[in-house]
Amino acid sequence: xxxxxxxxxxxxxxxxxxxxxxxxxxxxxxxxxxxxxxxxxxxxxxxxxxxxxxxxxxxxxxxxxxxxxxxxxxxxxxxxxxxxxxxxxxxxxxxxxxxxxxxxxxxxxxxxxxxxxxxxxxxxxxxxxxxxxxxxxxxxxxxxxxxxxxxxxxxxxxxxxxxxxxxxxxxxxxxxxxxxxxxxxxxxxxxxxxxxxxxxxxxxxxxxxxxxxxxxxxxxxxxxxxxxxxxxxxxxxxxxxxxxxxxxxxxxxxxxxxxxx
Amino acid sequence: xxxxxxxxxxxxxxxxxxxxxxxxxxxxxxxxxxxxxxxxxxxxxxxxxxxxxxxxxxxxxxxxxxxxxxxxxxxxxxxxxxxxxxxxxxxxxx
Numbered sequence: 001x002x003x004x005x006x007x008x009x010x011x012x013x014x015x016x017x018x019x020x021x022x023x024x025x026x027x028x029x030x031x032x033x034x035x036x037x038x039x040x041x042x043x044x045x046x047x048x049x050x051x052x053x054x055x056x057x058x059x060x061x062x063x064x065x066x067x068x069x070x071x072x073x074x075x076x077x078x079x080x081x082x083x084x085x086x087x088x089x090x091x092x093x094x095x096x097x098x099x100x101x102x103x104x105x106x107x108x109x110x111x112x113x114x115x116x117x118x119x120x121x122x123x124x125x126x127x128x129x130x131x132x133x134x135x136x137x138x139x140x141x142x143x144x145x146x147x148x149x150x151x152x153x154x155x156x157x158x159x160x161x162x163x164x165x166x167x168x169x170x171x172x173x174x175x176x177x178x179x180x181x182x183x184x185x186x187x188x189x190x191x192x193x194x195x196x197x198x199x200x201x202x203x204x205x206x207x208x209x210x211x212x213x214x215x216x217x218x219x220x221x222x223x224x225x226x227x228x229x230x231x232x233x234x235x236x237x238x239x240x241x242x243x244x245x246x247x248x249x250x251x252x253x254x255x256x257x258x259x260x261x
Numbered sequence: 262x263x264x265x266x267x268x269x270x271x272x273x274x275x276x277x278x279x280x281x282x283x284x285x286x287x288x289x290x291x292x293x294x295x296x297x298x299x300x301x302x303x304x305x306x307x308x309x310x311x312x313x314x315x316x317x318x319x320x321x322x323x324x325x326x327x328x329x330x331x332x333x334x335x336x337x338x339x340x341x342x343x344x345x346x347x348x349x350x351x352x353x354x355x
Contacts, residue, residue, distance in 0.1 A: 110303045113352030120352070 007072040009064070016057035023049030058217070062234075066226045076233050083237045087244050090207070094248050097200040098255065104192035105260055112191050116260065121193045122185045126257040129180055133173055134253050137246045140169035144215070144239050154229045156222070163219045166242070170212035177205050197256060204248055211245045214238040287332050302334035303353070306342060310355045 004010070026046030033042045065071040071079075105116040112118030124130055147162025149155075181198075188198040218238045221227065227235055272285045293301040309326035316323060330339065345351035 110299070111352060113354060114300075114303065114307075115352075115354065118352065119354065 007074045009070045009072070009075045011064070014057070014060065016053050016060070019049060020053040020057065023047075023053055062221065062226060065234075066221075071231075071233070076231070079233055079237070083240060087240060090244065094200075094203070094251075097196070097203065098251065101196040101200060101256060101260070104196055109192075112193075116193075118191045118193050121190065123193075123261045124180065124184070124257060126253070126261055129176055130253055130257045133176055134249065136169050136173045136176070137249050140166045140173075141243055141246050143169065144242050148235065148239055151222075151227055151232055151235060152229055159222055159227075160219070163215060163222060167212060167215050167219060170208060170215065170242075174205065174208055174212065177201070177208075200252060200256060204245070204252055207245050207248070211238070211242045214241055287329050298333055302330055302338070305330040306334060306339065307353050307355060310346070314355055 023046050026042055027050055028046070030040070030043030030046045034040050108114055108116045108118065117123050143162050143165040145162075147159045147166060150158030150160075150162055186194045186197075188194045215238050218227075218235045221234065272283050287301075290301055292304075305326050309323055309330060312323035312326055313320065342351060342353075346355075
């Protein structure tokens with residue numbers, strides 16, 4: 001059944017953009033309310049609405065693509081550009097935090113003793129847990145590539161194993177980093193060191209969690225046979241995002257953890 | 262009446278009919294070439310304390326650093342730093 005005489009996808013009416021916008025508004029104003037009156041209700045409500053919106057919006061996209069076949073080649077091309085541009089914008093986002101780190105660390109002020117790390121800060125030993133985290137993410141880059149090749153070569157059980165390994169490594173990284181955060185001897189409030197460290201690694205950790213969620217979604221979709229050996233853009237997008245997260249960590253490790261100690 | 266000072270911009274001799282005395286100011290330090298002399302002040306303060314820690318308070322050449330930071334630094338900063346040293350909260354490495 002042909003619905004149009006062109007290859008593009010003009011989507012049906014959907015409530016999710018509206019609920020997403022409302023949820024985002026509640027989330028952001030909820031954060032402000034949280035800071036001023038110590039009440040998290042608006043924030044939590046916004047978060048729940050946004051999460052539900054995301055699930056249902058992306059579920060709709062899976063339905064439109066896998067079940068209705070509306071994702072032609074040009075549609076997929078458009079999504080590739082979209083993902084590339086989005087990841088580029090994220091690169092710029094992290095660039096700003098690296099700028100902040102170098103601003104503070106290249107010419108340390110008198111207040112912190114003209115030194116980096118500042119006087120009194122006990123930094124993490126870069127060859128302990130941070131090195132393990134580096135190895136974990138590098139290995140996860142290998143496993144996701146393994147999964148991709150399994151997908152392209154019709155070896156779907158290998159895809160399953162590769163994706164599972166990647167997700168497990170991602171969760172392991174998150175757990176280790178959470179332990180580090182708990183055990184750290186300094187907080188976000190401890191001079192420019194604490195601020196730059198926790199903001200940069202914190203946003204990275206958030207991106208790891210997002211990437212892991214994306215990969216889990218791919219895992220579930222793969223188990224439901226959504227992907228073919230030639231058409232699996234959702235998986236590719238997740239893999240690109242995951243590699244980006246890995247690269248950001250490598251920069252974090254080399255600059256903040258290693259050079260910055 | 263200033264005399265020939267051999268190109269030394271940091272000092273001038275004055276003959277006022279009674280005695281000669283030298284007016285001096287902090288000499289140019291190429292480590293701090295710009296208008297903002299904050300680090301010059303702080304580093305001199307550090308150097309003075311490192312000097313007397315290494316050589317003792319009676320070692321005369323240390324006084325050079327003291328004259329530099331007393332001239333450059335706002336007195337409030339020096340007072341605050343000395344309080345911090347006393348309290349053990351001074352951030353600089355002495």
